[in-house]
Amino acid sequence: MENLSHSGMSSSFLPHLITEKLNHENYLIWKRQIMHFIRSQGLFGHLDGSTKAPPISVLQEIKNEAGEVIVVHEDNNPEHAMWMRRDQSLVAYILSTLSQQVLLSVSDDCTAEELWETLADTFSQISEARIMYLKKEFQNLSKGSTSIMDYLGRIKAVADQLAASGNNISDKEKVQQTLNGLGHDYHAFITALEVLPVLPSFNELQGKLLQHEMNMKRVIERTDQGNSQNVLAMNVKFGKSHGNSNHGGRGILPTPHNQGMSPLDTSRKIPICFQCNKKGHMKAQCWFNPQNKNKWVRHHYKQGGQSSKSTAEDMQQLLMTAFSKMTIKQNEQGEWFLDSGAATHVTGNAGKLTNLSPHYGRSCIITGDGKSHPITHIGNAHIPLSSSSLSLSNVVLAPNIKKNIISISKLIDDTSSSVEFTPSSVYVKDLQTKKMFARGERQENMYVLKECLPKDSSTFDIGLKTFSLSHNASSVPSSCHFQSKVRGPNQFLESDLWHSRLGHCGRHFIEKLVTDSLIPRSSLPLTSSVKKCSSCGLCRSHVLPFHNINQRASKPFETIFSDVWGPAPIDSMSGSRYYVLFIDSYSRFTWIYFMKHKSEVPHIFRNFYAMIQTKFSSNVVHFQCDGGGEYSSLDFIEFLREKGITRQISCPYTPQQNGVVERKHRHIVESAMSMMHDTNVPISLWTEAFHTAVYIINCLPMTLLMSKSPYFTLLGKQPDYKNLKVFGCVCYVHVDAALRNKFQDKAIQCRFVGYADEYKGFRCYDPTTKRIKTSRN
Structure with a gap:
């Protein structure tokens, strides 16, 4: 390669630059390394196709003395040979970086381009099924028992695979998924981040999580060390007490003095309580002993029972927290104020929240007067309204705050809603359906959502659960109300009941059974009162029938159908892998163009449109296609707008809407494959067979055209059927006298293999030179 030789790099230097050889797991790492190297040598055009290969041969015309062209022959192109040497050198360099x-x-x-596309198709695995699997795997990632480093590595690996398939995962999505997959141990950490106005980036989050993991390990190590020291001190204390006290032996197993046990030998010196039969304390210090009512005993237990100190304190703290949050409300109407300046939902009443969890961070609430109010817990709130209810997540509990505050920005983000203010009311509506699900009123200068609680009831809020006590003993607690899909017979209309009994059958079946007096007439629903069964609507959905494709436009080129076929499993002699069709709706005349890449479609259509204007003096009105990327480029759409062409796109996964060109694909492929199979021509000549098939199809009569051919319908004259030949048949091409001597064969x-478009002759394949020759003889 000239570029490499000029830069002073040899093939032996490449392995030092490419440290990772391509295998089935490191495609992205390998691709990054080799792309930078190839770009530095100015050869990336051989990979993306921007550096086109020159023609293999050039046409040479031989003229007679009168200046007339008597023969046209092809000579090798030296520029193509130079391009091929550079390209094959690049192929050799890429192959040297592949594993065995x-x-x-x-x-x-x-x-090089074909090799690059093959590797990309093989290892990027760009397919809808693969992308769906990766997206589902990304959403289900969780930390579990793995380390933070392994967890973050899995998230980044799946995100990189999605990026390689063209589905980029934003930094915000990676951060959110990382937080969602963390366990309960990181709840305080997650809450501290969610109250921030802006979440950190994924790289910043990695550092914070690693630091948090190290801090958690230090706390656990210190706790374990402290617990072991406390247990040791407790055992020594009880051991001394047993030896020196006359009244402390109760509850402790006696130990003979002649065994010579060390004071640190605590195997038989752990006290056992006679009240609760638990180790670590005695009956005189037991919480379950009804005689222990004085504060001194409890204080002494707190100081002496070191073995269960952490457990007792945690349990005591939990109980005290729960009872301190107990509130009794008699017909209280709670008010929630909507605030556009609040960054999060805030309440000072723990009874408003469920799923409470302690807050260990340093975050606080700063009010307008500059004061800061500490946050103790975070939970969820459920606000019952007059006609609906509103659920709030991650509500901050700040005991010093006297009012309940709803953050408008957080409400909009969490519920995908919009908030509409009027002079007297406020409405919360679904962003998509515009349906209102919450309504509030204006009180002086504030907008308020009022809770609607049942009358004649008292509500006890204890920490995590809400219980409703009603004066009616047969009523159900409000926390237990739910809407079930299982309904009793008395909740059905009789017509609905029989509809369900008969397996959700249609109305005509019920009418037949009523006519035969097999079921009561009351089971027949009135037409005016029939309601759509939601289960039938969800489970009996069908595809709507498609219109007949045998419809024509009123004039030529009013509507053009187009679609791309490919990629072909084998490249043609010219390197083509795809073809694009353009079909006139009026005449059904078909044009076929072969191409190496789908991105060539806009350029081909421009040439096709220019041909229509020049040859037929017509303009295209409608352009029917699918939603493929080759038809969605900005350049192509802008060209259609400039020419006043209306683009009609078929719905996703609905090729039937473009049925004319889809059916034409089948006709062309079946005809071409039949011709190739019959004459056993090389498969690399598939473009010639497809082109010939289109030429013949345009000459065949069609029922839609009243037994006329597309050729006659468009051009107004009959094709010359006598000029047709059998595809793949043996033929003898005449060699001009100027290209041979007197002893060589004349043919x-x-x-x-087909008919020439630009020449008035035939296309013939020479198996010796493997080239296509155009000749009329």
Whole structure:
């Protein structure tokens, strides 16, 4: 390669730059390394196709003395040979970076662009099923028992695979998924981040999580060390007490003095309580002993029972927290104020919240007067309204705050809603359906949502659960109300009941049974009162029938149908892998263009449109296609707008709406494959067979055209059927006298492969030189 030789790099230097050889797991790492190297050598155009290969041969015309062209022959193009040497050198460099397993799965006879696309298709695994699997895997990622480093590595690996398939995961999505997959141990950490106005980036979050994990390990180590020291001190204390006290032996197993046990030998000196039969304390210090009512005993237990200190304190703290949050409300109407300046939901009443969890962070609430109010807990709130209810997540509990505050920005983000203010009311509506699900009123200068509690009831809020006590003993607690899909017979209309009994059958079945007096007439629903069964609507959905495709436009080129076929499993002789069709709706005349990449469609259509204007003096009105990317580029859409062409796109996964061109694909492929199979021509000539098939189809009569051919309908004259030849048949192409001597054959044996568009002659394949020759003789 000239570029490499000029830069002073040799093939032996490449392995030092590419440290990772491509295998089935490191495609992205390998791609990053080799792309930078190839770009530095100015050869990336051979990979993305921007550096096109020159023609293999050039046409040379031989003229007679009168200046007339008597023969046209092809000569080798030296520029193509130079391009091929550079391209194959790049192929050799890429192959040198592949592992042995990958090297065995790729073809040697290919260009750099083909090799690059093969590797991308193999390892990027760009398919809808793969993308859906990766997205589902990304959403289900969780930390579990793994370390933070392993968890973050899995998230980044899946995100990189999605990015390689063209589905980029934003930094915000990676941060949110990382937080969602953390366990309960990180609840305080997550809450501290969620109250921030802006979440950190994924890189910043990695550092914070690693630091938090190290802090948690230090706390656990200190706790374990402290517990072991406390247990040791407790055992020593009880051991001394047993030896020196006359009244402390109760509850402790006696130990003979002649065994010579060390004071640190605590195997038989742990006290056992006679009240609760638990170790670590005696009956005189037991909480369950009804005689222990004085504060001194409890204080002494707190100081002496070190073995269960952490457990007792945690339990005591939990109980005290729960009872301190107990509130008794008699017909209280709670008020929630909507605030556009609040960053999060806030309440000072713990009874408003459920799923409470302690807050260990340093975050606080700062009010307008500059004062800061500490946050003790975070939970969820459920606000019952007059006609609906509103659920709030991550509500901050700040005991010093006297009012309940709803953050408008957080409400909009969490519920995907919009908030509409009027001079007297405020409405919270669904952003998509515009349906109102919450309504509040204006009180002086504030907008308020009022809780609607049942009358004649008292509500006890204890920490995590809410219980409703009603004067009616048969009523159900409000916290237990739910809407079930299982309904009793008395909740059905009789017509609905029989509809469900008969397996959700149609109305005509019920009418037949009523007519035969097999079921009561009351089971027949009135037409005016029939309601759509939601279960039938969800489970009996069908595809609507499609319109007949045998419809024509009123004039030529009023509507053009188009679609791209490919990629072909084998490249053609010219390197084509795709073709695009343009079909006139009026005449059903078909044009076919072969291409190497789908991105060539806009350029081909421009040339096609120019041909229509020049040859037929017509303009295209409608352009029917699918939603493929080749038809969605900004350049192509802008061209259609400039020409006043209306683009009609078929719905996703509905090729039937573009049925004319889809059916034409089948006709072309079946005809071409039949011709190739019949004459056993090389498969690399598939473009010639497809082109010939289109030429013949345009000459065949169609029922839609009243037994006329597309050729006659568009051009107004009959095609010359006598000019048709059998595809793949043996033919002999005449060699001009100027290209041979007197002892050479006057013709060469070839295979007929089609009709020339630009020449008035035939296209013939020479199996010896493997080239296409155009000749009329």
